[in-house]
Amino acid sequence: MEPQFGFCANPDGARIAYTIFGQGSPLVVVPGWLTHQELFWQEPSNRRFDEKVGQQHTLVQYDRTGTGLSDRQRKDFSLDSDVRELETVIDHLKLKRLALMAWSFGGPIAIAYTARYYRRVSHLILYDTYARGAALVTEEVKASTISLVRAHWGIASRMFADMLVPDDAAYSEGFAKFLRECATADTAAKILEFSYGHDVVHLLPGIRVPTLVLHRHRDRAMPFRGGRELASLIPNARFVPLEGIDHLPTLGDSESVLRATAEFLGDPVDVVQAVKPGQPTAPDLTVAVDDPVAREARSFIAALDRVALSQYCVIGDYTRYEETVRHLLKDVRHKIAAGFDRQGHKRENHLVWAAPGSGKTYFAQQVAAGLSNYVHYQECNLAKCSREEFLSGLAQLDAESKPCLCLVDEIDAKSQEAWPYEVLLPYLDAGVDRGKQFVFVLAGSIGANLADIKEQISRRPKGADLLSRIPANNEYEIPSLKLGDRMLVVLSQFKSAGQDSGREIREVEKLGLYYIALNSRLTNARQLRELAVRAIERMPHSEDSIKYDHLFGAGDPENKAFWMQSLPATEELANRFVIIED
Numbered sequence: 001m002e003p004q005f006g007f008c009a010n011p012d013g014a015r016i017a018y019t020i021f022g023q024g025s026p027l028v029v030v031p032g033w034l035t036h037q038e039l040f041w042q043e044p045s046n047r048r049f050d051e052k053v054g055q056q057h058t059l060v061q062y063d064r065t066g067t068g069l070s071d072r073q074r075k076d077f078s079l080d081s082d083v084r085e086l087e088t089v090i091d092h093l094k095l096k097r098l099a100l101m102a103w104s105f106g107g108p109i110a111i112a113y114t115a116r117y118y119r120r121v122s123h124l125i126l127y128d129t130y131a132r133g134a135a136l137v138t139e140e141v142k143a144s145t146i147s148l149v150r151a152h153w154g155i156a157s158r159m160f161a162d163m164l165v166p167d168d169a170a171y172s173e174g175f176a177k178f179l180r181e182c183a184t185a186d187t188a189a190k191i192l193e194f195s196y197g198h199d200v201v202h203l204l205p206g207i208r209v210p211t212l213v214l215h216r217h218r219d220r221a222m223p224f225r226g227g228r229e230l231a232s233l234i235p236n237a238r239f240v241p242l243e244g245i246d247h248l249p250t251l252g253d254s255e256s257v258l259r260a261t262a263e264f265l266g267d268p269v270d271v272v273q274a275v276k277p278g279q280p281t282a283p284d285l286t287v288a289v290d291d292p293v294a295r296e297a298r299s300f301i302a303a304l305d306r307v308a309l310s311q312y313c314v315i316g317d318y319t320r321y322e323e324t325v326r327h328l329l330k331d332v333r334h335k336i337a338a339g340f341d342r343q344g345h346k347r348e349n350h351l352v353w354a355a356p357g358s359g360k361t362y363f364a365q366q367v368a369a370g371l372s373n374y375v376h377y378q379e380c381n382l383a384k385c386s387r388e389e390f391l392s393g394l395a396q397l398d399a400e401s402k403p404c405l406c407l408v409d410e411i412d413a414k415s416q417e418a419w420p421y422e423v424l425l426p427y428l429d430a431g432v433d434r435g436k437q438f439v440f441v442l443a444g445s446i447g448a449n450l451a452d453i454k455e456q457i458s459r460r461p462k463g464a465d466l467l468s469r470i471p472a473n474n475e476y477e478i479p480s481l482k483l484g485d486r487m488l489v490v491l492s493q494f495k496s497a498g499q500d501s502g503r504e505i506r507e508v509e510k511l512g513l514y515y516i517a518l519n520s521r522l523t524n525a526r527q528l529r530e531l532a533v534r535a536i537e538r539m540p541h542s543e544d545s546i547k548y549d550h551l552f553g554a555g556d557p558e559n560k561a562f563w564m565q566s567l568p569a570t571e572e573l574a575n576r577f578v579i580i581e582d
Contacts, residue, residue, distance in 0.1 A: 003041055003050075008092035010065060010085050012076065017069035018062035018089055022054020025122075026095050027265075029061045030086060030113075032104030033191060034182035036068035037061060043178075049250040052258050056267040056416075057099070062089050066187040074187060077194045082109045083116070090120070099265060101125040103249055104222065105191070107230075108133075108198040115203040123265055123447075124211040127249050127257065128219050130226035131204060131233070133196040142196050146189050153185035163220050164247040171251075204233035210447040211237040212264040214257060218245040225293075232293050236448045236480060238264065238356050266415040266446055266456055294569075297517040300483050301510050302572050308581040309495065312488055316366035318359065319492065321484030332476050333367050339439040340375060340403050345432050351411075351470045352443040353450040355480030360443045363478070364407040376402040382420055383413035390420065394427050403437035412444035412456055421462035428469040442470075450477045483517060490516055490528055491580050494546055497532035504544055505536070507577035512548040514573050515562055545577060 003019040010016055019037045040046050040061075053059050064085055066074035086109060090098065100121050102110035107129025114121045130136060137145070149156040154176075161176035179188070211234045215227025224241070231239035240260045246252035262268065312319040314329045332352075339348030354360035361379070368377035380393045397404045406427075414420050430436035444453050454475075457463040481489075491508060498505035516522050522531060535550040552559040 003037070005037065005069075008088055010081075010088045012065075014065045014071040014073065016062055016065060016071075016085055016089060018060060018093075020093075021050055021059045021061075022057055024055075024057045026093075026098040027053065027057040027059050028086070028090060028095070028098050028100050029059065030100065030102035030106035030110045031062065031064050031067070032102075032106045033195065034067050034179055034188060035061070035063050036178065036182045037063055038069060039178055039181055043250075045250045045254070049254055049258070053261070056262070056265070060089065060093065060095075060098075063182075064191075066191065067183045072184070072187070074190075077190045079108060079112060079194070079198055079200075083112045086110075086113050087117070096120065097122050099123040099125065101127070101261070103127040103129055104247065105129070105195040105198075107131070108195075108200045111200045111203055111207065114209055115200075115206055118207070118209055121209045124207065124209050125214070125261060125264065126211065126227075126230055127214040128216055128222045128227065128247055129230070130222055131199070131201045131230055132226070133198040135226060135229075136196060136223065142193075146193050149189040149192060150185055153180060153188065156185075156188075165251060201229075201233065204230065205235065207234045207237075208448065210264070210452055212260065213237050213239045214242055214249075214260055215239075216242045216244045216246065216252070219247050220245065221247045228293055232296075236355055238445075264446075266412060268414070268416050294518060297483060297514055298569060298573065301487070301513050301517065301578075304487065304510070304513075304578050306579045306581065307488070307491055309488065309492055310582055314363070314366075316369055317492060317496070318363050318366045319485075319488045321482065321488055322479075325479055328476070329363065329478065332478075333370075335474065336367055336405070336439060336441065337371060340371065340405075340437060343437075345435055347428060347431050347469055347471060348437075348439040348474075349428050349470050350439070350441045350474040350476070351450070351454070351467075352441060352476050352478060353447070353453045354443055354445055354478035356445045358478045358480055360445075360478055361407065361409055364405075364441055364443070368405050368407075371405065374402060376400045376404045377406075378404065379407045379409060381409045383410035387417075387419050387423065390423055394423070397427065397430075397436075397438060403439070405439045405441070407441045407443060409443050410445075411442040412446040412453055415456070415460060418461040421457075421460060421466045425462060425465055425469070428466070442466075450475055486517065487513060490532075491578065493528045493532040494535070495580050495582075497529065497536050501533075501536055503536065503539075503541075505546060505580060506544045507579045508546040509548045510573040510576045510578060511566075511570055512546060512551050513578065514566070514570055515548065515551060548574070 003021040006018050006020065007015045008018065017037055050059055063070040064082060065071050097120055100110050100114060100123070107126050108131065110124060110126065111131065114124050148159070157176040157179040160179060161172040165172045165175050183191070213227050213231040213234070215224055217224050228239065231237045242253065242256050244252040249257045309319060312321055312326065314320055314326050315333050320326045320329060336350060352360060368375065378393065378396060380390060382390065385393065397406060408424065427438060428440055430438045446453050446456050454467060457467055490513060494505050494508055522528055531551065535546055538550045539546065549559065
């Protein structure tokens with residue numbers, strides 16, 4: 001299959017070149033710095049990437065005016081003009097609702113369009129991009145770079161190629177030529193200059209569409225902290241840190257980009273991450289002291305002196321920091337448990353939307369543990385089950401003499417398959433049809449809220465029927481974990497790991513908590529558990545305090561690097577401790 005080329009005119013009358021490829025719901029890609037639709041398709045890695053996406057989506061890409069196959073004469077170099085051009089392409093193709101993907105300098109354009117036309121955007125995907133151009137480089141570097149592009153486009157193109165494609169000398173040379181074919185030196189410099197001036201931070205809190213932020217740790221063109229800032233300021237954004245150094249999504253471990261995108265859009269995931277055994281996966285922890293995430297973490301941890309874990313308990317070992325969230329989850333727990341108290345022919349089914357990493361599975365497990373004396377608990381992860389495995393798991397409920405609580409996780413998975421809901425529906429009706437005491441919790445994370453997951457489910461075969469089996473008061477949203485929640489998980493893991501080794505952990509150094517708060521590898525309970533176990537192994541037997549140095553093995557370069565880059569902002573956290581109480 002080859003892409004279809006077309007042209008439309010922007011409000012100034014200039015022609016915009018675009019391509020259409022694939023089939024399915026539309027996915028529009030906002031261009032980065034410089035593009036050329038014809039030359040782009042000639043590169044095998046680009047073709048492979050687009051062929052994967054095109055299996056599920058109609059992929060729309062275009063060249064902004066001044067570049068590629070679009071008219072090369074451009075007068076208006078501004079964010080508004082770029083948003084108008086994106087709007088022109090979308091309107092020309094009569095796209096009523098679409099997913100929007102942007103990378104590099106295209107990010108602010110996609111953000112501004114989404115803020116303006118949020119009803120048309122179903123999903124927003126931001127890869128290796130930013131919200132504040134001023135945070136990308138210093139004014140001195142900006143001025144010298146733009147001057148070099150204008151004065152020596154040949155040298156500058158090779159410099160950018162070495163930065164954007166650092167691991168492949170042969171590809172880098174070809175990419176430098178590609179950049180020169182995309183635009184003149186003057187146009188390239190003007191786009192670079194006004195892109196460095198973009199600032200859309202004020203728009204981020206108003207982004208209400210499901211958003212995925214992807215960022216490679218060691219991208220030299222777009223600092224990792226820029227991606228983290230995006231994810232922290234967009235409500236309920238899903239942040240996926242990626243390993244690698246390549247700026248282009250089609251290079252390096254492109255399969256991880258494809259996989260995360262497919263999962264987010266609800267597509268079949270048939271790619272395998274291409275991470276070689278033994279490949280280092282250390283995170284880039286270069287964090288500016290004025291980074292909003294770093295400032296929040298320092299302020300929060302500095303004020304944290306004593307934590308009574310029982311104060312934040314929802315059920316069992318599941319804790320949440322905010323009081324309103326605790327009360328919400330306690331209500332959910334009571335409603336689930338009450339389903340076993342009421343006899344009669346009725347449905348006791350629940351639908352839960354939970355932000356990724358919110359611990360929805362662990363919450364269900366803790367609810368089940370509190371009912372274990374008289375209730376059988378079972379989990380089915382739809383994303384990991386074949387039809388036969390799913391049927392087998394459900395059939396086990398029929399064999400039980402006890403009432404059954406069943407968690408069907410990833411209820412939004414396998415969106416292209418017709419069988420999941422058809423198989424599940426008879427069990428959701430078992431209370432009415434057969435008098436079975438089955439309580440089902442259907443949980444998923446697609447989209448930004450409960451309304452989004454219900455919309456996705458309703459579009460699927462038997463989806464409307466499934467939703468009709470959920471009583472009106474049995475639908476819930478579990479908010480994402482915030483900084484306070486992560487700190488509770490950290491402290492409880494240290495406490496628990498100490499008890500398992502026969503030791504009492506009484507306090508943790510605040511600098512260690514700050515390191516954990518900024519480490520994107522340490523985002524779930526399993527990772528934190530491993531960290532806690534290792535730290536306790538390094539502690540002298542006579543001590544009961546977890547210190548910053550206990551988090552690292554001997555000679556670990558990450559220890560020194562983080563310590564040096566964090567000073568002097570973290571002096572108030574060193575040698576100060578948070579006391580843990582049960």
